Amino acid sequence: MIFNSEDEAEDAIVEALLRGVRDWGEEAFALSQEYVPVVKGTLKNSGEFQILTDGVHIVYHAPYAWVRENVVPKKTAQVAPRGTFYFKRADEKADLIGSIMNSLKRLE
Numbered sequence: 001m002i003f004n005s006e007d008e009a010e011d012a013i014v015e016a017l018l019r020g021v022r023d024w025g026e027e028a029f030a031l032s033q034e035y036v037p038v039v040k041g042t043l044k045n046s047g048e049f050q051i052l053t054d055g056v057h058i059v060y061h062a063p064y065a066w067v068r069e070n071v072v073p074k075k076t077a078q079v080a081p082r083g084t085f086y087f088k089r090a091d092e093k094a095d096l097i098g099s100i101m102n103s104l105k106r107l108e
Helices: 006-035 065-070 086-093 096-105
Strands: 047-052 055-060
Touching: 006 047, 006 055, 006 086, 006 096, 055 065, 065 086
Parallel strands: none
Antiparallel strands: 047 055
8 A cells, every 4th residue: 555645654554553453352342242151141231342532442330240250259160161251261362463463454
């Protein structure tokens, strides 16, 4: 891709980087929705994904979301497919660098 100015090139790169972060955010949120524990669906339904001007915002609003994400239940030492560390596991599986690189490749 040929740019007419340095500013135009910089704007295109910044937009590509943001697009990569947004793609990663969508993937991470989708994965967290697969991993989040479900009894009644309150926690899963409280999940929210927002695209911001400078990135993404992913949050679970249920009052016990932090505990379910960060505290391993005493009953089990293992992590089930749905259960503790649901967002951490989604974040590890979603490929932030790959998303950004794919977005930058689109500039070519």
